[in-house]
Amino acid sequence: MAIEDDDKPRKKITHEIGQDLSLLSVEGLAERIALMTSEIERLQAAMTKKRASKEAANNFFKS
DSSP states (O other): OHHHHHHSOOOOOOOOTTOOOTTOOHHHHHHHHHHHHHHHHHHHHHHHHHHHHHHHHHHHHHO
C-alpha cells in the first residue's frame, strides 16, 4: 500500500506568511524553512543585479 502512495504526485509546498504552524510536523517546518531560505537567496540575487544595473546606468549618465 505504501508503494501506491509513493506514485502519487506530492503537493507542492507553499507557505503563506502568518499561516497557522501548529498542524505542521517538524519535517514540514524544515521543508518550509528550506523553501523560504532559497526564496530569500533568489530575492537577494535579484536585488544585487538591479543595484548593479542602476549603478551602471548612473555611471553612464554621469560621464
